[in-house]
Structures are given as structure tokens and as C-alpha cells.
Amino acid sequence: MRVEKILLYQTAFMTFWLVMAQFIEFADLYLLTNKMIPGWLDTGLNAIMRFCVLISKPGSLLLLLYLSTVVRTEF
Numbered sequence: 001m002r003v004e005k006i007l008l009y010q011t012a013f014m015t016f017w018l019v020m021a022q023f024i025e026f027a028d029l030y031l032l033t034n035k036m037i038p039g040w041l042d043t044g045l046n047a048i049m050r051f052c053v054l055i056s057k058p059g060s061l062l063l064l065l066y067l068s069t070v071v072r073t074e075f
Contacts, residue, residue: 010065017056024049 028045031037037045054060 014056014058017052021049021052021056024052 024045028037028042028049032042
């Protein structure tokens with residue numbers, strides 16, 4: 001039961017960050033196409049999108065799982 005629960009949480013976590021990255025990319029492209037966005041905001045949105053994609057990768061999930069395990073065992 002515990003493994004299925006962890007897998008469900010990890011899948012939901014990855015899906016959430018991937019959807020956020022796609023939404024930010026769509027909004028950035030729409031605003032950039034219509035020239036409604038300043039350059040600094042475009043750079044910021046691209047950085048946030050890259051962060052979302054980085055977090056959604058399986059390797060990042062393993063790192064987060066390791067960090068949370070270490071923190072839980074310390075306290």
C-alpha cells in the first residue's frame with residue numbers, strides 16, 4: 001500500500017509541474033506574440049518554465065525523496 005501511495009504522489013507531482021511548465025510556455029508565447037510583455041518578464045517566465053521542467057524530471061524526484069528522507073530521519 002505504501003509503495004502505491006508514493007508512486008501516486010510522485011506521478012501527481014510530476015504531472016503538476018509539467019502542466020505548469022506547459023501553461024507558462026503557452027502564456028509566454030501568447031503574450032510575446034501580441035507584444036504585451038516586457039523583456040524582463042519574458043526572461044522570468046522562461047526561467048520559471050525551465051525550473052518546472054527540471055523539477056518534473058524523475059531524477060529530481062529521487063533527489064527530493066532523498067532529501068525528505070534525510071530531513072525526516074534527522075528530526
